[in-house]
Amino acid sequence: MSAxxxxxxxxxxxxxxxxxxxxxxxETFVVGVAGEAIAAGKLPVLAQDLALMHAMGIRIVLVHGxxxxxxxxxxxxxxxxxxxxxMRVTDAVALDxxxxxxxxxxxxxxxxxxxxxxxxxxxxxxLRVVSGNFLTAKPVGIVDGxxxxxxxxxxxxxxxxxxxxxxxxxxxxLSPFGFSPTGEAFNLMMEDVATETAIALQADKLIFLTEIDxxxxxxxxxxSPIDTELALADAERYLRDWPxxxxxxxxGFYLRYCxxxxxxxxDRSHILPFAVDxxxxxxxxxxxxxxxxxxxxxxxxxxxATSDDxxxxxxxxxxxxxxxxxxxxxxxxxxxxxxxxxxxxxxxVIFGCAALYPYVQAGTAEMAALTVSPLSxxxxxxxxxxxxxxxxxxxxxxxxxxxxxxxxxxxxxKRGFQVVDPDWLPEERKRKYNWDRRSVVMVxxx
Numbered sequence: 001m002s003a004x005x006x007x008x009x010x011x012x013x014x015x016x017x018x019x020x021x022x023x024x025x026x027e028t029f030v031v032g033v034a035g036e037a038i039a040a041g042k043l044p045v046l047a048q049d050l051a052l053m054h055a056m057g058i059r060i061v062l063v064h065g066x067x068x069x070x071x072x073x074x075x076x077x078x079x080x081x082x083x084x085x086x087m088r089v090t091d092a093v094a095l096d097x098x099x100x101x102x103x104x105x106x107x108x109x110x111x112x113x114x115x116x117x118x119x120x121x122x123x124x125x126x127l128r129v130v131s132g133n134f135l136t137a138k139p140v141g142i143v144d145g146x147x148x149x150x151x152x153x154x155x156x157x158x159x160x161x162x163x164x165x166x167x168x169x170x171x172x173x174l175s176p177f178g179f180s181p182t183g184e185a186f187n188l189m190m191e192d193v194a195t196e197t198a199i200a201l202q203a204d205k206l207i208f209l210t211e212i213d214x215x216x217x218x219x220x221x222x223x224s225p226i227d228t229e230l231a232l233a234d235a236e237r238y239l240r241d242w243p244x245x246x247x248x249x250x251x252g253f254y255l256r257y258c259x260x261x262x263x264x265x266x267d268r269s270h271i272l273p274f275a276v277d278x279x280x281x282x283x284x285x286x287x288x289x290x291x292x293x294x295x296x297x298x299x300x301x302x303x304x305a306t307s308d309d310x311x312x313x314x315x316x317x318x319x320x321x322x323x324x325x326x327x328x329x330x331x332x333x334x335x336x337x338x339x340x341x342x343x344x345x346x347x348x349v350i351f352g353c354a355a356l357y358p359y360v361q362a363g364t365a366e367m368a369a370l371t372v373s374p375l376s377x378x379x380x381x382x383x384x385x386x387x388x389x390x391x392x393x394x395x396x397x398x399x400x401x402x403x404x405x406x407x408x409x410x411x412x413x414k415r416g417f418q419v420v421d422p423d424w425l426p427e428e429r430k431r432k433y434n435w436d437r438r439s440v441v442m443v444x445x446x
Contacts, residue, residue, distance in 0.1 A: 016414060020285045025057030027204040028166070029284075032194030034210050034248065035065035037274035038105060046209070047112035049280045050171065051125045058284075059166040061197055063174045064109060065190030066101045067248070073097035084143065086246045086253070090150035090187040098187045102175040106131060109173060130170040134158045135193065137178025137186035152178055152186025154193055157200035195257040199264040206261045207283070208254050209274040214292030215255060217394060228289050229387050232296045235259050255294070262296040269294040287383075287415050302384055305341035305353065310334055312350040313341065317371055325407055326369060327437075341369070342388045344381045351376040354385040356392050356401075362426035363399040364443075370403070386415060394446050401446065404439035417442035 033046065054060055070088070071081045074097050082089035090098065110129050136156040140148035155178070162172050174197065176188040191208070198206040218224035219238055235255055245253035258269030272279040272291035282290040305313065313334055320326040334341075337355065344352035352372040358365040367389045372382045393401050402425070403412060409419070422433055422441050433439075 017285045021056050024204070024284065026059070028059040028061070028201055029053070029205045029207060030061045030063065030194050030198040030201065030203045031280070032063045032190050032206070032208045033065060034190065034208070034274065035067045035069050035105075036211050036248075037209050038064065038066075038108070039068045040274065042209075042274050043108060043112050044115075045277065046274075046280070047109070047115070049278060051113065051127050053280070053284065054127055054171055055125065061162060061166075061172040061174060061201070061203070062109070063176070063190055063194040063197065064105055065176060066098065066105055067190075069101035069105060070094065070098050070187075073101055083246075084146045084148070085244065086248075086250075087140065087148065087189065088151055088187060089146060089148050092150070095150040095185065095187060098177070099185070102177055106173065106175055113171065128168075128170040129173050130165040131173040131175070132161070133179060134162055134172070134174060134197075135178035135188070137180055137188060139180075139186060150185065150187055152180075152188055154178060154188060154196040155180075157197050159197075159200040162197075162201060191254065191257045195261050198261050198266045198269075202265055204266075205268045205270065205284075206258065206266050207270040207272060207280065208257070209272050209279065210254055211249055211274070212254070212271065213273045214271045219251065227292055229293050229295055229391075232259065232262050232294060235294055258294040262294055267296065301345055302388060303343060303345065305338050305343045307335065307338055309341070309343060309350060310338060313338075313343070313353055316350055316353060316373060317369060320371055326371065327434075329369070342385060342392070344372075344376070344385060346376070352381040352385055354389050356389050358393070358396055358398060359426040359428060360396070360398070363397075364426060365393045365396070365398050365401050366429060367401050367403050370408075382411070383415070390444075390446055399446055400443050402441060402443045404433075404441055406437065406439050409440050409442065412442050412444075415444070417444045 031050065037046065050060055050062065074081050074094060077093060077097065079093045081094070082091070088094065113127050113129050134157060135154055137152040138155040140151045140153060142148070165172050174193055176190045176193050178186050178188050180186065194206060194208065214226040215230055215238070216222060216224045217227040236259055239252050239256055239259065242252045245251060245256070247253065254271045258271065261269050270283055270291055270293050272283055276282070276290055279290045310331065314331060317326060317329065321328050340355040340357055341353050342356070343350050354370040355368045356365050357368060367386070370382065370385060390401065403417065405412060420441050420443050422430065424441060424443065425433060
């Protein structure tokens, strides 16, 4: 039954998606798809989701992998697949198998984007797919005494030609193959191709659709929840502590490419599970997403407050207190509670803040004094503060956070908060609730 039959759910949902449609129109996404996703039969829905994203104005470069397809070709030829430190050793037989697999996959991908059956997501879609020799490669050479033969790395990406194809409205399709200036073919890794392409294009997002769910909040506990937003500094620390990944399912395999991209200027890198239907759409068009997003947060721009910040915090908060949007706090209170505050700082100026007051016995915490300067509103600082407060609360083992608000209820609703009765509040906080102010109590489960 069509979602249009239920306007009370469809209309609010579509309106909630609209800000993301506006925000990403004209942006460039590089999407790397593991060959395992195609082997698992995910290509038809992937093509539908990418076509939908393209229709909403996103410029897309699609890089496909083919590890299982090449291994299958080698199996049919009774030739062993050889790997060293997670990279294929490409002898002459493996090179032929890779060329056969790439040709077949390119044919299947182009066919998937050419569908247009009525009453399907591809109806009325007109999406041209452009592929070509956009990559120049170089050999891996001999590593640890092992000659990788026809395995290679990306030497150069023809970003200008790709931009031209995308400017003409096409989706660019890249196979993990490159050629040297002398015409020699090299088998490349999808992850290397996608990363180097994202860097060359200075893409807005690098997205990997993978066999794994993402990075866990407690990296050593695979049963812990997925960390939906991971700071670059934390990711680099993990990679230093973890053993070198040898296969795509090892911890850190995709994360190291995300780190490299973010270090080279790509704003956001994502690791998504292809097993989840619509993972791409959920990650791009919803607030919480579905996998792990790696963010290059500069340490000086998002941090916990110190006593040196008290005067700046007061100057930031006071105008909102005068307007009645925030509860009045005196200097003594802010000085006493300064370690509860997180701030956003640009070039030494504080543009936003939020405080976290835990109620450990109740398993919850209050987020208070969420403030963003009018000079910085609309740039995502409020969301960054909310994410950091959520991370701090999770680190304390808390199950939820709550806010009291009089004017910004809709902002919190869009970010997963729900209205509850004031009686929900922990007893200690309930005693301080101002019934004259009639603040709305809103809760978000972590």
